[in-house]
Amino acid sequence: MLKILKYSFYDLMRSRWSYVYFLFYLLLGFVLLFLNNDVDKAVITLMNIIIVLTPLIGTIFGVMYYYNSKEFTELLLAQPINRSKIFMGQYLGISISLTLSLVLGLGIPFVLYGLFKSTAIFNFSLLLVVGAFLNFIFVALSYNIALSTENKIKGFGYAILMWLFLAVIYDGIFLISLVVFNSYPLDKFSLAATMFNPIDLSRILILLKLDISALLGYTGAVFRKFFGTNFGMLISMGVLVLWVILPVLRMNFKLRKKDF
Amino acid sequence: MIEFKNLHKRFGKLVVLDGLDLEIHKGGIFAILGPNGSGKTTLIKCLLGMVIPNKGDIFFEKKSVLRKWEYRNNLNYLPQIANFPPNLTVLELIKMVKNLRPKESNEQELIELFGLKSFLDKKLGNLSGGTKQKVNIVLAFMFDSDLIVLDEPTNGLDPIALIHLKKIIQKEKDKGKTILITTHIMSFVDEVADEIVFLLDGKIYFKGTIDALKKQTNNDNLEHAIANLIAKQYA
Numbered sequence: 001m002l003k004i005l006k007y008s009f010y011d012l013m014r015s016r017w018s019y020v021y022f023l024f025y026l027l028l029g030f031v032l033l034f035l036n037n038d039v040d041k042a043v044i045t046l047m048n049i050i051i052v053l054t055p056l057i058g059t060i061f062g063v064m065y066y067y068n069s070k071e072f073t074e075l076l077l078a079q080p081i082n083r084s085k086i087f088m089g090q091y092l093g094i095s096i097s098l099t100l101s102l103v104l105g106l107g108i109p110f111v112l113y114g115l116f117k118s119t120a121i122f123n124f125s126l127l128l129v130v131g132a133f134l135n136f137i138f139v140a141l142s143y144n145i146a147l148s149t150e151n152k153i154k155g156f157g158y159a160i161l162m163w164l165f166l167a168v169i170y171d172g173i174f175l176i177s178l179v180v181f182n183s184y185p186l187d188k189f190s191l192a193a194t195m196f197n198p199i200d201l202s203r204i205l206i207l208l209k210l211d212i213s214a215l216l217g218y219t220g221a222v223f224r225k226f227f228g229t230n231f232g233m234l235i236s237m238g239v240l241v242l243w244v245i246l247p248v249l250r251m252n253f254k255l256r257k258k259d260f
Numbered sequence: 261m262i263e264f265k266n267l268h269k270r271f272g273k274l275v276v277l278d279g280l281d282l283e284i285h286k287g288g289i290f291a292i293l294g295p296n297g298s299g300k301t302t303l304i305k306c307l308l309g310m311v312i313p314n315k316g317d318i319f320f321e322k323k324s325v326l327r328k329w330e331y332r333n334n335l336n337y338l339p340q341i342a343n344f345p346p347n348l349t350v351l352e353l354i355k356m357v358k359n360l361r362p363k364e365s366n367e368q369e370l371i372e373l374f375g376l377k378s379f380l381d382k383k384l385g386n387l388s389g390g391t392k393q394k395v396n397i398v399l400a401f402m403f404d405s406d407l408i409v410l411d412e413p414t415n416g417l418d419p420i421a422l423i424h425l426k427k428i429i430q431k432e433k434d435k436g437k438t439i440l441i442t443t444h445i446m447s448f449v450d451e452v453a454d455e456i457v458f459l460l461d462g463k464i465y466f467k468g469t470i471d472a473l474k475k476q477t478n479n480d481n482l483e484h485a486i487a488n489l490i491a492k493q494y495a
Contacts, residue, residue, distance in 0.1 A: 007348065007356050014347040071343030075399070077310045078337035079360045082329050256327075259271070260310040 004076070004089025005096075012065070012097040021057060021098070025105025033113045039120040043127055044215070046106065047206050050127060051199050054134040056163050058098060062142030063159045065094050067152045074260055084252045087143070091251070095139045099132045126209050130202045133240045137198045138163070140247035147254050170197050178218065187222050194219045198243045205236040261286040261407070261438055262307065267316035269302055269462075276302045277313065278462035286406070289429065289439045291449045294459035295490045300442045301340065303459065304409055308337055320407070333361060338400035340411040342392040346385025350376065350395055353384060357399050367402040373424050374398065390416040397421075401428055408432060410441045414448055426452060446483040458489055465489065 012018055028049065032042040069090070076086050106128065115121055142159045149155035174193055178186060194200045204220045208229050216224065223232050262284040269277040276299040284290055292300050305311040307318055309325060309332065318325050325331050344353055358365055371377055374394040379387065387395070393416045400408065410429075414422060429452055433439060443449060449456070449470075456473055458466035466473060466489060470482060479485040 003356070003359050007345070007352075010352075011345040011347045069345060071339065071341045072345055074310065075337075075339055075344075075357075076360075078308050078332060078335075078339065079357065080329055080331075080333035081360060083309075257312060259312060260305070 001085040001089045001092075004081070004086055005093045008065075008090045008093025009097050012061075012093060013100075017061070018097060018101055022101040022105045025102055026108060029106045029109030033109055039110070039113065039115065039118045040123070040210075043120055043123050044210065044212070047127055047130075047203070047210075050102075050131045051134065051202050051206075052167050054098075054102065054131050055138040055167060055199060058095075058135045058138030059142040059159045059163045061094055061098060062139040063146045063156050065090065066143060066146035067155065077260055083255050087147075087251060087255055088248075091139060091143055091248070095136045098135045098139065102131045102135065103128050123206075123210055126206060130206055130240075133244065134198065134202055137240070137243045137247070140244060140251065144247050144251055144254070147251060147258060166197055166199050171200070174219075187226065190219050190222050191226060194223065195239050198240060201236050201239055201243075205233055205240070208233050208236070261321060263319040264303070264306075265317045265319070267303075267306060267318065268314045269299070269306065269311060270314055276462055277306070277316075280316070280459075280463055282457065282464050282467070284438065284440070284457075286438055287433075287436050288454040289433055289441065289452055290455050290457055291453035292440060292442045292457045292459065293449065293486060294465075298459040299462050300459055301411060304411060304440065304442065308332070308335070308409065333363065334405050335407045335409065336400045336403055336405045338396055338408075338410045338413055340415070342389070342396035342415075344384040344392065344395070347383060349381050349383055350387075351380040353395070354399065354402075358402075361403060363403050363405075365402040366404075367398055370398040370402055370428075373428075374421060390418060390421070393417055394421060397425060397428075401432070406437060408437055408439045410439065412443055413441065414443060414445055446486060450482045458486070460489070 028046070029042075032045055033039070036042045036045065073086065073090075077083065110124060115124060141162060145159045145162065146155045149158060174190070178190070181189075194204060200219065204216070204223050207216050207220050208224060211229070223236070226232070227235050262282075264280055264282040267277050267280040269275075276297075280299075280303065282303075292303065294300050302311055306313050307320070307325070309327075309329065312326070320331050321334070323331065348356070354367055358367070371380070374397065376391070376394055376398065379391060379395075384392065384395070397413065400410065413425060417425060426448075429439060429441075433454075441449075441453065453470065455469055456466065457464060458473075466476070468476075473485050473489075474480060474482065477485040477488045479488055
């Protein structure tokens with residue numbers, strides 16, 4: 001598996017898009033620091049960008065890589081390697097290279113700015129951890145979609161729809177249901193609803209750490225009331241881990257019956 | 261050496277393999293023929309473990325291959341479409357495949373034979389179709405395995421490369437290897453194959469030597485003899 005990982009990683013690291021992605025974060029980091037002149041505020045702005053953008057990029061890279069390397073995967077399947085090792089290697093290769101672009105792209109400007117002397121270092125690290133989680137989650141989800149969809153165009157469509165649903169539509173439906181059912185106790189419902197969306201979960205996790213009540217929103221407030229700040233962070237981190245593990249398990253399950 | 265037993269495979273409603281039985285002995289060149297969509301590639305992919313049959317079993321050197329992978333170390337495969345990661349160079353790809361198989365390899369000889377030396381540092385994305393196919397052939401023949409499976413090996417090759425390919429196939433046969441080939445080019449089959457396996461409707465319709473086929477169909481020309489077999493399906 002490590003060998004496959006190594007080559008997927010090399011291949012991706014040399015693709016133009018990895019550099020574009022890296023340079024985008026680099027630019028973003030510099031611009032935010034110089035416009036805001038305040039690491040704390042920059043972290044909040046970054047959070048808003050990261051929780052939408054990393055899932056999108058992870059989704060697109062995931063489906064694109066799967067369909068583009070299809071014939072090559074067939075060549076690998078004829079080698080004496082276990083099926084699931086091939087796909088786990090590819091999956092980790094994509095996720096790690098995307099995470100590297102994120103960490104280096106944002107890390108360099110922040111280190112240059114003097115992050116190590118600032119108290120924001122923990123907030124910033126958490127931001128990167130959440131970004132990494134979102135990469136791993138959405139690459140896994142998009143790989144699941146690609147494995148289940150033979151048609152490239154359809155696969156791409158479903159993957160983008162999934163992102164749109166989790167990043168935008170989900171919140172809309174959630175808000176509408178809160179308004180419609182506002183005469184009922186909704187605490188439990190909103191708690192559960194948050195768990196089913198990794199993007200919401202990430203947002204709450206970061207805001208709990210930043211301790212900004214104004215931005216927490218209804219779900220965040222319920223979350224904090226119910227679990228408290230520290231336990232809430234632990235729970236949301238745990239659920240994010242589940243969000244990685246479950247799609248990966250399904251991938252392996254799907255692989256056992258898949259024809260190439 | 262290879263034994264397919266009562267193999268069934270369906271894709272949705274389409275029945276591709278329908279209770280196929282086939283035994284292939286060690287040594288020699290076997291051409292797997294059949295009209296388009298007769299299940300040639302599916303049969304090969306079942307053997308390679310890429311397609312999982314609905315029913316039946318496959319034995320390679322007396323052991324079942326279903327859900328296993330170790331057996332593939334004694335098997336080389338040339339896929340139909342040569343498509344490689346565009347950002348790796350030819351040399352890196354060869355190294356990678358070598359890395360995946362703990363086995364002796366003789367890629368230098370093949371690289372020289374096919375004149376690939378000047379391409380070794382080029383990225384795979386920049387190669388022409390024929391050159392990619394040559395790389396493909398190097399990857400398939402560089403290991404010393406008892407079974408070699410070639411899916412449409414002549415695709416996109418220039419005449420010189422084709423002559424080299426035939427020589428290599430002959431050389432491997434002389435070493436006592438078993439070689440399975442699928443192709444639509446009958447002159448190629450006539451030249452290299454010892455035995456023909458003809459697939460029709462997901463079953464073995466004919467298995468035997470080229471001479472036996474010619475005799476059975478009353479036809480001296482292999483192309484016409486095969487056409488004769490296929491025509492029965494269209495009738």
